[in-house]
Amino acid sequence: MKLIFEKSVEGRQGFRNPRSDVGLEGEIPLKYRREKDCPLPEVSELDVVRHFTSLSQRNFSVDTHFYPLGSCTMKYNPKFTETIAAIEGFSNLHPLLPQLNHGEKLVQGALEVLYDMERLLCEITGMDRFTMQPLAGAHGELTGVMMMAAYHKAKGNKKKYIIVPDSAHGTNPATAAIAGYEIVSVNSDENGVMDLEELKEKITDETAGLMVTSPNTLGIFNSDVDKIAEMVHAVDGIMYYDGANLNAILGRCRPGDIGFDVMHINLHKTFSTPHGGGGPGSGPVGVNEKLIPYLPISMVDRRDDGMYYLNYDYPGSIGYLASFYGNFSIILRAYAYIIMAGGEGLKEVSNHAVLNANYIKERLKERFHLAYDRICMHESVFSASKQTERGVHAIDIAKFLIDQNIHPPTVYFPLSVKESIMIEPTETESKQTMDQFIDAMFKADELSQQQPESFHDLPKTTPVTRPDEVKAARDINTNYFQNT
Amino acid sequence: METVEHLLYTKEHEWINIEDGEATVGISDYAQESLGDITFIELPSVGDEVEQFGEFVSVESVKAASDVFSPMSGEVIAVNEDLNENPGMINKSPYEKGWIARIKLSDSEEQSNLMTADEYSKFLVSVG
Numbered sequence A: 001m002k003l004i005f006e007k008s009v010e011g012r013q014g015f016r017n018p019r020s021d022v023g024l025e026g027e028i029p030l031k032y033r034r035e036k037d038c039p040l041p042e043v044s045e046l047d048v049v050r051h052f053t054s055l056s057q058r059n060f061s062v063d064t065h066f067y068p069l070g071s072c073t074m075k076y077n078p079k080f081t082e083t084i085a086a087i088e089g090f091s092n093l094h095p096l097l098p099q100l101n102h103g104e105k106l107v108q109g110a111l112e113v114l115y116d117m118e119r120l121l122c123e124i125t126g127m128d129r130f131t132m133q134p135l136a137g138a139h140g141e142l143t144g145v146m147m148m149a150a151y152h153k154a155k156g157n158k159k160k161y162i163i164v165p166d167s168a169h170g171t172n173p174a175t176a177a178i179a180g181y182e183i184v185s186v187n188s189d190e191n192g193v194m195d196l197e198e199l200k201e202k203i204t205d206e207t208a209g210l211m212v213t214s215p216n217t218l219g220i221f222n223s224d225v226d227k228i229a230e231m232v233h234a235v236d237g238i239m240y241y242d243g244a245n246l247n248a249i250l251g252r253c254r255p256g257d258i259g260f261d262v263m264h265i266n267l268h269k270t271f272s273t274p275h276g277g278g279g280p281g282s283g284p285v286g287v288n289e290k291l292i293p294y295l296p297i298s299m300v301d302r303r304d305d306g307m308y309y310l311n312y313d314y315p316g317s318i319g320y321l322a323s324f325y326g327n328f329s330i331i332l333r334a335y336a337y338i339i340m341a342g343g344e345g346l347k348e349v350s351n352h353a354v355l356n357a358n359y360i361k362e363r364l365k366e367r368f369h370l371a372y373d374r375i376c377m378h379e380s381v382f383s384a385s386k387q388t389e390r391g392v393h394a395i396d397i398a399k400f401l402i403d404q405n406i407h408p409p410t411v412y413f414p415l416s417v418k419e420s421i422m423i424e425p426t427e428t429e430s431k432q433t434m435d436q437f438i439d440a441m442f443k444a445d446e447l448s449q450q451q452p453e454s455f456h457d458l459p460k461t462t463p464v465t466r467p468d469e470v471k472a473a474r475d476i477n478t479n480y481f482q483n484t
Numbered sequence B: 001m002e003t004v005e006h007l008l009y010t011k012e013h014e015w016i017n018i019e020d021g022e023a024t025v026g027i028s029d030y031a032q033e034s035l036g037d038i039t040f041i042e043l044p045s046v047g048d049e050v051e052q053f054g055e056f057v058s059v060e061s062v063k064a065a066s067d068v069f070s071p072m073s074g075e076v077i078a079v080n081e082d083l084n085e086n087p088g089m090i091n092k093s094p095y096e097k098g099w100i101a102r103i104k105l106s107d108s109e110e111q112s113n114l115m116t117a118d119e120y121s122k123f124l125v126s127v128g
Helices: A045-057 A080-085 A103-125 A137-155 A171-178 A196-202 A225-234 A289-294 A328-364 A385-389 A394-403 A431-450 A469-474 B029-035 B108-113 B117-127
Strands: A129-131 A161-165 A182-186 A207-213 A238-243 A262-265 A285-287 A299-302 A308-311 A380-383 A420-423 B014-019 B022-027 B038-042 B055-061 B065-069 B074-079 B101-105
Touching: A080 A328, A103 A129, A103 A262, A103 A285, A103 A299, A103 A308, A103 A328, A137 A171, A137 A207, A137 A238, A137 A262, A137 A285, A137 A289, A161 A171, A171 A182, A171 A207, A171 A238, A182 A196, A196 A225, A207 A225, A225 A238, A285 A289, A328 A380, A328 A420, A328 A431, A385 A394, A385 A431, A394 A420, A394 A431, A469 B038
Parallel strands: A161 A182, A161 A207, A207 A238, A238 A262
Antiparallel strands: A129 A285, A262 A285, A299 A308, A380 A420, B014 B022, B022 B101, B038 B055, B055 B065, B074 B101
């Protein structure tokens, strides 16, 4: 397939800008203006439509294929949420309206969605307040850790370290570092959870907090979390819950009830909105009483007369984390999903997510080494160690699956398991789909015994076949106009 | 997995070659093999103070980004600039041309926290 630049024909046009009726001369200082024309492709509207439709047909997505990408919760996004998000009263709102004089009267519905959603998330998680602003999970983490820092600053605490177990999400240490803390890592014990003895040694008066992903990236729930919370709280540390794996515990366990002070939710994972290449994320952050004063502004509050409004009166606030109020249309889709599922429905979501993961785990462990052989939550981690001895690595199995019309699971993460393959089927997949996946994995195992060399140029069925990943990383060139 | 007799090793798979209060540091054959093709290395600066088992380098491979810890404390006196252009040298020659930095050691006693080649080989067997 040609790049759109290669379809360019000099002088061809698909769109004509309206003539400017304000003189721009003098308005934009010369130094900020382009010296040369921008080399955009010159194509017709039809060229553009065909180009992007053709690209979209090559998509590998949840709508077309099974997507067991561990840690990412790639579940099916029900289409009724799209219908709701398309309601004109939501989709055509101007985001400045609630900030204008009397403007809030015109957006009561949207503000009510944000207000109600906050209460729903509080009920689901046991937290006291939520900010809807963060635009993704890692953005939520940063928001949470900034509030943690504000808390310590306000109390005059001298804090330097954030503790992160090796089974946490990779973004956790990155977040802590960006927020200015030093990272202390704690290893997993033989059960795949944080080593308590090691943790005990590493907690000091300078511990600002602990970031826990539970269930962790091994799909294992840490049943000592209350003890851990006690240890961290004893030095006035803050317990951070990474909610990326919340899909496993809905209606079963509330982070707010077991000692967590702050958490984020990946709405796009647990509450089923399009993500990855399919749409923007949303990472609301919940806090308990301790951290309420530091929440970002604005918050949606309600006046005595029942009117919803944007409240900026949080003097201890860490400020703005995003423009406006977060990814509103994503929050709206997740809100619709929660209302549609209801409390019992959400419990069923987790029941089936866990059941499906255990089904795959039990069947695959005959042929693939299971890193921790115990009941898992929403995902489990295998190692391709047996296959690697035959010269077939986790990456080769991943590429093999693409040719079987299955999105590869997460490979080489978590780092604590060699040649790891992390599988999360989610609750939306049927037994038939999972059986097809298991068959494909068995086929990969058989082929690794018979023809290990046949893996090395897979996949063969895709528009882009096996890339040279080393060259791509060492000599990266993303500029069409620049020849290397 | 290859080890070299006269070097000392850490549990995090770094090696150190000590000569008269100075030392050369790199990562082991096992480390380069586990990382896979290395695509980028962030070297320390000459003059940096490093602590024993403290982070001092990060490497990226097609599989992962990973920290490299200094086997002993001291001051960085030289770095292998060639690795900026050719990080794959660590894969090809982890114990020689793929050396990472030279350190002026501040505490030779720290040697006792390291493993000999023989002990390291046994350690590798134990971690599978």
